[in-house]
Amino acid sequence: MSLLDVRDLAVSYNGRRAVEGISFTVEPGETVAVVGESGSGKSTTAHAIIGLLPGNATVDQGQILLGDTDLATWSSRRMESVRGVRIGLVPQDPANSLDPVKTIGAQVGEVLRIHRRGDRRTIARRVVDLLTRVGLPEAEALARRYPHELSGGMRQRVLIAIAIALEPSLIIADEPTSALDVTVQRRILDLIDDLRTEFGTAVLLVTHDLGVAADRSDRLVVMKDGRIEEQGPSAAVLADP
Numbered sequence: 685m686s687l688l689d690v691r692d693l694a695v696s697y698n699g700r701r702a703v704e705g706i707s708f709t710v711e712p713g714e715t716v717a718v719v720g721e722s723g724s725g726k727s728t729t730a731h732a733i734i735g736l737l738p739g740n741a742t743v744d745q746g747q748i749l750l751g752d753t754d755l756a757t758w759s760s761r762r763m764e765s766v767r768g769v770r771i772g773l774v775p776q777d778p779a780n781s782l783d784p785v786k787t788i789g790a791q792v793g794e795v796l797r798i799h800r801r802g803d804r805r806t807i808a809r810r811v812v813d814l815l816t817r818v819g820l821p822e823a824e825a826l827a828r829r830y831p832h833e834l835s836g837g838m839r840q841r842v843l844i845a846i847a848i849a850l851e852p853s854l855i856i857a858d859e860p861t862s863a864l865d866v867t868v869q870r871r872i873l874d875l876i877d878d879l880r881t882e883f884g885t886a887v888l889l890v891t892h893d894l895g896v897a898a899d900r901s902d903r904l905v906v907m908k909d910g911r912i913e914e915q916g917p918s919a920a921v922l923a924d925p
């Protein structure tokens with residue numbers, strides 16, 4: 685069984701179609717890149733899967749199968765039990781995705797606390813483990829710092845730590861590096877690759893950058909105007925004129 689099986693999904697905003705009957709799968713441990721120009725429907729697809737569509741959006745048809753659960757029928761409220769637990773989200777903008785008045789440690793620990801993953805000491809230890817795992821130096825001291833004291837690349841690593849905290853089987857990375865310069869971008873993509881190799885976490889990588897997509901994915905899903913223009917093994921899609 686596929687880890688994620690999106691079947692004939694259609695999504696509208698205010699009755700206007702943004703995604704028109706798309707189908708693709710993500711297998712355990714693989715990286716699938718959803719690539720396409722701005723406005724092609726990538727974020728809408730990602731947000732539908734993770735249950736974060738805005739209020740003016742409706743899922744008109746289709747299924748989003750995660751194992752044998754159809755997430756397309758789930759309310760956004762019910763999706764809270766899936767988000768972070770079975771699917772981790774690495775958001776787009778590291779500047780605006782962290783709470784400026786909470787320490788890094790509090791924010792990484794919060795997800796563990798909400799899901800009751802141990803007492804204070806266990807969680808504090810796990811926070812340090814996670815920060816170390818995503819390549820942040822001096823994790824113990826860093827846990828006491830605030831987002832503005834970190835660089836953009838470091839904040840992106842914190843967001844990845846939050847995304848993997850509950851050990852999801854799928855990570856959705858929505859333009860995870862668009863706000864970062866090229867060297868930092870490469871390191872973040874390397875980190876996501878490492879997590880996949882180490883833990884077998886599948887990755888759905890959403891990007892407008894075909895170079896990044898081609899480089900980092902096993903399979904490509906190419907979107908255009910809300911439809912899938914082409915999909916298949918990355919090498920084959922790229923070789924196709």
Ligand code: ADP
Pocket residue numbers: 697698702720721722723724725726727728729738740
């Ligand atoms: P991409 O991620 O590929 O840039 P989006 O999924 O954001 O594409 O957008 C697909 C289409 O849906 C576009 O026409 C866009 O204008 C529209 N759209 C996206 N978000 C909203 C929204 N919140 N309200 C209305 N229309 C939206």
Ligand code: ADP
Pocket residue numbers: 813848849850851852853883884885
């Ligand atoms: P062990 O069974 O030796 O603890 P694992 O390889 O299962 O080792 O995990 C090593 C560490 O990584 C543990 O802290 C574990 O909680 C964490 N971990 C395991 N799987 C994932 C995952 N998919 N994403 C993030 N962290 C994970």
